[in-house]
Amino acid sequence: MMLGTFGGLRRAGVLGLNCRNGDYTLKYNQRRFYPLVDDKVLCKQRLKERGLPVPDLIAVVEFNRQTSHLEELVGDQREFVIKPANGSGGNGILVITDRKADYFLDSDSKLVLKEDLAHHLTNVIGGLYSLGGQPDVAMIESLVHFDPQFGQLTYHGVPDIRVIVFKGYPVMSMTRLPTRMSHGKANLHQGAIGAGIELANGVTFGGVSGNSLVEIHPDTGHRIAGFTIPNWDRIMSMAAQCYEAVELGYLGVDIVLDRDLGPLILELNARPGLNIQLANRSGLRSRLDAVEALGSRHELPEQRVQWSRRTFGDLRAAPMAAAPA
Amino acid sequence: MTRSRQWVVLSFLLLLLGGLLFAYKVVVLGFPPLPHSTGEQWIIQARLEIHPLEGPVRASLILPSRAPGFMLTDENFISRGFGLTLEEDLFRRQADWAIRRLRESKILYYRATVIRDTLDRRFADTPEFPAAPVLEEPWAAALKDIVEGVRAESADIESFTAEVLDRLNDPAPSENIRLFLSETDSPLERAELVQTLLAGAHIPTLLIHGILLGRDVQNAALKIMLAVHNGDKWLLFDPQTGRPGKPDNFLIWYRGEEELATISGARLEDLQISVKQRMGSALDMAALRTQLKDSLIGRISVLELPVQTQSVYEVLLLVPFGILVIVILRNFVGFTSFGTFAPVLIALAFRETELVKGILLFIMIVSMGLLFRFYLERLRLLLVPRLAAVVTIVVLLMTAISIVSDQIGTETGLSVSLFPMVIISMVIERMSVVWEERGGAKAIREGLGTLAIAALAYLFMSLDILAYWVTVFPEVNLVVLGLIIALGRYTGFRLNELSRFRQLAAGAPKS
Numbered sequence: 001m002m003l004g005t006f007g008g009l010r011r012a013g014v015l016g017l018n019c020r021n022g023d024y025t026l027k028y029n030q031r032r033f034y035p036l037v038d039d040k041v042l043c044k045q046r047l048k049e050r051g052l053p054v055p056d057l058i059a060v061v062e063f064n065r066q067t068s069h070l071e072e073l074v075g076d077q078r079e080f081v082i083k084p085a086n087g088s089g090g091n092g093i094l095v096i097t098d099r100k101a102d103y104f105l106d107s108d109s110k111l112v113l114k115e116d117l118a119h120h121l122t123n124v125i126g127g128l129y130s131l132g133g134q135p136d137v138a139m140i141e142s143l144v145h146f147d148p149q150f151g152q153l154t155y156h157g158v159p160d161i162r163v164i165v166f167k168g169y170p171v172m173s174m175t176r177l178p179t180r181m182s183h184g185k186a187n188l189h190q191g192a193i194g195a196g197i198e199l200a201n202g203v204t205f206g207g208v209s210g211n212s213l214v215e216i217h218p219d220t221g222h223r224i225a226g227f228t229i230p231n232w233d234r235i236m237s238m239a240a241q242c243y244e245a246v247e248l249g250y251l252g253v254d255i256v257l258d259r260d261l262g263p264l265i266l267e268l269n270a271r272p273g274l275n276i277q278l279a280n281r282s283g284l285r286s287r288l289d290a291v292e293a294l295g296s297r298h299e300l301p302e303q304r305v306q307w308s309r310r311t312f313g314d315l316r317a318a319p320m321a322a323a324p325a
Numbered sequence: 326m327t328r329s330r331q332w333v334v335l336s337f338l339l340l341l342l343g344g345l346l347f348a349y350k351v352v353v354l355g356f357p358p359l360p361h362s363t364g365e366q367w368i369i370q371a372r373l374e375i376h377p378l379e380g381p382v383r384a385s386l387i388l389p390s391r392a393p394g395f396m397l398t399d400e401n402f403i404s405r406g407f408g409l410t411l412e413e414d415l416f417r418r419q420a421d422w423a424i425r426r427l428r429e430s431k432i433l434y435y436r437a438t439v440i441r442d443t444l445d446r447r448f449a450d451t452p453e454f455p456a457a458p459v460l461e462e463p464w465a466a467a468l469k470d471i472v473e474g475v476r477a478e479s480a481d482i483e484s485f486t487a488e489v490l491d492r493l494n495d496p497a498p499s500e501n502i503r504l505f506l507s508e509t510d511s512p513l514e515r516a517e518l519v520q521t522l523l524a525g526a527h528i529p530t531l532l533i534h535g536i537l538l539g540r541d542v543q544n545a546a547l548k549i550m551l552a553v554h555n556g557d558k559w560l561l562f563d564p565q566t567g568r569p570g571k572p573d574n575f576l577i578w579y580r581g582e583e584e585l586a587t588i589s590g591a592r593l594e595d596l597q598i599s600v601k602q603r604m605g606s607a608l609d610m611a612a613l614r615t616q617l618k619d620s621l622i623g624r625i626s627v628l629e630l631p632v633q634t635q636s637v638y639e640v641l642l643l644v645p646f647g648i649l650v651i652v653i654l655r656n657f658v659g660f661t662s663f664g665t666f667a668p669v670l671i672a673l674a675f676r677e678t679e680l681v682k683g684i685l686l687f688i689m690i691v692s693m694g695l696l697f698r699f700y701l702e703r704l705r706l707l708l709v710p711r712l713a714a715v716v717t718i719v720v721l722l723m724t725a726i727s728i729v730s731d732q733i734g735t736e737t738g739l740s741v742s743l744f745p746m747v748i749i750s751m752v753i754e755r756m757s758v759v760w761e762e763r764g765g766a767k768a769i770r771e772g773l774g775t776l777a778i779a780a781l782a783y784l785f786m787s788l789d790i791l792a793y794w795v796t797v798f799p800e801v802n803l804v805v806l807g808l809i810i811a812l813g814r815y816t817g818f819r820l821n822e823l824s825r826f827r828q829l830a831a832g833a834p835k836s
Contacts, residue, residue, distance in 0.1 A: 005823040008830030014818070016826075018656055022816035064707060091762060119705040126708025128758060190763070211825055274826075283829055 013283030015274055020250075024288065028167065028249025029270050036246040037268040040085045041139050043246070050245045052238055053264045055256075060085070061138040064125060067118040079143040082120060084129040086136045090187035092129030094120050095143065095157075107156055107184040144264060147257040149230055153177050153195075155219035157184025158256050161197070161235060161263075164272055164284065165251045168243035168301065169294075170236055170308045171287040173197040174279040175204060175229065180219045193217065194279030195224045200313025202232025208278040235263050236309070240301035242268060287312055332814050339807030346622060346800035354623045355443045355611045360793035362607035364441065367538045367600050369576070371435040373586055374595040377427035382590040386435055387579040390418040392535075395576050396442040396617055403434035416449050416580065427591060439538060439576060440610045449580050452529035452554050458521050467501040472525040482528055482555040483569070489522050490567030516549045516564040529554040533561065534585065535577040538600055545598045547578065547585065608797065627796040635796070640673060642795035645805040647672050647782040652812050654778050659821030662775040663752045670745040671775070672783035678740040680783060684776060686741050687749075690722050691772065694753040695760070702757070716750040 009016070015024075037043050044054050058080055059073040066073060074080055078099045084092040094117070095107040104112040121138045123129070130136040146158045153159060157178030164172045174194045178184045181191030188194050193214060195207035206215050207224040217224055229235065239253040242265065252272025255263050277283055290311060299307070350356040357364075375384055389397060390413075402409055407422040422433055460468055475492065479485040492502050493515075505522070509515045513532075520530045531552040536545045550571070552559045561571045579585070586596055608628075615623030627638045647669035654660040662668050675683035697718045701711055723741050730739060752775060760768035785791070794801045823830075 005827055005830050006818060009818055009823065009826055012826075012829045014822075014826045014829050016816070016818040016822045017659075018819060019816040022814060115705065122705075122707050128708055211828075213828065277826065277829060281829065283826075 009283075013286035013289075014277055015284040015288070017274060019285070020271075020274060024166075024250040025271055029251075030247070033247050034270055037248060037251070037270045038086055038088075040083060040087075040267055041137065042085075043268055044139075044141075046245055047242070047265055047268075050241065052241060052245065053261060055081075055144055055258075055264050055266065056142040058140040058142055061121050061125065061140065064122050067121040067125075070114060070117060074140060077142070080140050081143055082117075082124065083139045083141065084124040084136050085139045086130040086134070087124075088129075090185055090190060092120075092124055093185065095184065097143065144256045144266070145259040147230060147259050150177075150257065152220050152222040153217055153224065153227060155179050155184065155217070157182070157186060157192075160186045160266055161229060161255045161257070162194075162272065162276060163235070163239035163253045163255065164276060165239050165243055165253055166288050166291045167249050167294075168240055168299075169291045169304045170199060170239050171291060171312065172276055172280055172284055173199055173239075174276050177207070177217060177224070179209070179217070181209075188273065188275045188279075193224065194275055195227075196276075196280035196282075197229060198313060199236070200309045202229040202235070203227065204229065206281075208275070211278060213281075230257060231263050236305045237301060238263060238265060240305050240308075244301065332810055336807045336811040339803050339810065343800045343803030343807065346625070346803070347798050349622055350611075350798060353443055354615055354618070354620060355441070355607075356623075356797055357607040357611065360789055363604045364607040364610050365538075366441075366603050366605050366610060367439045367576075368603065369437055369439055369536070369538075370599045370601075371585075372595070372597045372599070373433040373588075373593065374430060375427075375433065375588055375591040376430045376594050377591045380590045381423065381425050382427045383588070384422040384433060384591065384593075385587045386420045386422075386433075387583065387585055388418040388420055388435065389437070389439075389535075389576060389578045390414075391416055391446055391448055392439075392577040393445045393448050393571065394442055394573075395439050395538075396614060397437045397439055398613055398617060399436075399438040401436050403436070404431075406431075407433065430594065440605075440613060442614060447559070448533075448577055449531055449552065449559060452531065454527045455524040455529055457527065458524050460521075463504065467504045468522065468525045470501050471499075471522060476526065482553060483560055485526060485528065486519075486523060486551075486553045486560070486562055487567065487569060489519060490562060490564065493519065493564075494567050512549050512565060516551050519551055519562075519564045523553065531559070531580055532582055533577055534579050535575050536598060536600065537572065538574040538576050538602070540602055542600045543597070545600050547598070548575070550575065550577075552580070625799060627799055638799075639792065639796050640676070642799055642802060643786045643791060644669060644673070645802050645809075646791055646795075647786050649805050649809060649812075650782040650785050651778060652809055654781065656812060656815060657819060659819035660774055660778055661771060662778050663755045663771060664748065664775070667745075667748045667752060668775055668779035669782050670748045671779035672786060674744045675779065675783040676787060677743040680780060682740075683783075684780065686726065686744070687776060687779075689726065690719060690741070690744065690749055691753055691756070693722050694719050694749065695757055698753050698757045702761075712750065712754060715753055716747060719746045719750050719753070 035042060036046055041057070041060055044057055047054050058075070058077055061067060061073060079097050081096070082094040087093065094112070096104045096112065096117075097107050097109070098105040102114065104114075104117060106112050124136055124138040127135045144158050146154065150159050153175075154177050159175055159177045161173065161175045163170050174196050176186040176188060177193040177195060178186050179191055179193055183190065186192050191209070193207045193209045195204045197204050204227045205225045206213060208214060209218070215224060216222065235255050238255060242251060242253045243249075246268060248268075248270055250270070250272075252269035254266040254269065256266050258264050274284075347358075351358050369389075371386060373384060373386060375382065384407075388400075388411075402420060404422050407424045410421045410423075412419040412421065420435060458468070471489070471492070475485055475488045479488045492498065493506065495502070498506060505518055509518050516532055520532070523530050531554070533550040533552050534547045535550065537548060549564065551562045551564045553562060554560075560569065562569050563572075586593060611623075612628060627635050627642065630638065648666065651662075651666065651668060655662075671687060678686060694715060698715055701714055706714065723744060723746065726741050727739050730736070752772070756768050756772050759771060
């Protein structure tokens, strides 16, 4: 039985964690480029230099004494997001959506006192959420107002779009829809729903929650499939351009749609998760193989996007065609 | 060679090197591959009783030397008043006792311990071809007949010798044979007869004197064997029975046609050889052999270190095995734990506490520590002081548990002091973070996962044979390293991914 599943996963071209680490991230992502994505402050800077849109940086908190002068840091911003610059998996992200005289409100409309905020900042600086537990800096950036078109598919949070870019070619994509369970966060392992997106036209199909398939958003009651992501051309082009920006061969690009600013790159990930395969109901392996088969062609981002949309748009219709025998 | 395939070679070389060192120690140096093995050893003793005649007394005794299959150790001589000198050649050793004046009977002793050796050494030089014996008639004609007859029925020196012995042992020997047999009655004469017959065919022979090592014998007789050189090596035959080969427990004492002891100025009243068998640790004997051979590889063993250091390495050398378990559980099964190697350190603590008590103590400390940690959260301490506070609390908890358990009169709580407190503090810290971010259920599940890995690593590391191997054969860790490197290139699915992605597998067409 177990061996059967083993073979089944292999035939379906599913990418496992060992394989992603051994054959892709270790092979295509050079260690020296990691800081560019692991450090969100650096990453934001680099993307900005390249002319790629990102949410505005309000402040960087490096020292504990800064935390007692919140006013100086955030000015009169009523809403902002605090992130550990070297955080991972969405840990340590605090979203402030409103501000009263003495306190703030988070995305669940829960009360956040100034002291709470300062304590959170010191935790971040102390390295509680950083990858190796090393001291970190806290990044305060402006809150993204998600595109209202997404309203029917999200609960209290900003849905984002994850694109896996391999050697500059977008290979798979999904949108992550916050739920009540995920506390408004767009992280799959915290309970958000992932829904696969057709690369060719930006249309979603059914999603997953945890490891099980879902058709309807549990909090809004809307059908997940059949939704057309706005600005899809722009999103694909931005994702492909990230390859030139950080030079990582195997990359996860997280993009949000802002009501006013359009698509913004939220962060990049050098070790993107594997659940995207569940959301797409197909394995990554065959698509990665197709890109590897191209060899080293030097194409412009737009050409790569065209190739991907052409190639993987068809792959969904016959996903097994390119699977390794 | 491409870099991507280097790991195969490296891993293979490490496995091979570790395996070869292990095999060398087992096969050549005779280290027992399993713990608690015992082996035989013998104490042999030659006892010479001499009665003075007149003038200075000299007593010579040929000592065992270069015996294939055996080694001598702990040799000593008891001979008060006598001067002792040793003559030593490659294949012959002799002890000479001398005294200017001896008034009364005296007993001289030679004693040695014999252990088995794994080497089958050469025990004599390559000889010259002997001249054909010059005999009178009718023996000369009989010898000629016998040699011709045997030659017709044999292919080489080995079969020639066997055939000669066969004919001698025939219950109804031929007339020629009878002619020779009629003149022999002692085993020595019998052996010399065989020598004569073989010399007729220019086959080099050598008389071998030795004893059979078996159970205790008070008065062991020297047994005579015949060594026959086939141009390449010496072959042994029993001239009495004709059986070829050296009996497994035959200790060669000396070679040639001399007497075991020669005395001048005194009379040899009695010469007794006795054998005592003892069982001993096979490991000790292997260590002894290593020492006698001065083998460098044999000295690669923790047993050569000072005792205190030994006990440290007995533990340290087990760590790679625990880590191997972790590699397998994480990369093959898909377990997650707090801290990559924390479970190994916890498992080491279990060695002192025993498993069940260890788990209970661990749960006790971690849950109490967590309660304190939740309280500390409210104080909003900075990260490092908070961690420091948790470590301090863990130390206090450990002390409290020990004191309480001592008061109650159980010793269980005392071993808690061996828990790695910093590691436990980190487990508490990370668990509390997971608790707040992902909920208590997730935190407890990961905590139990850590404990489960620790328990498995402990069970593996407490295998008797591993503890024995790492001390006697530290090179097994090269094998572990080779395995870890090989596992490091395993890019297949983890067991938990089978269930995680099972829906995708279900959609795949059967090939």
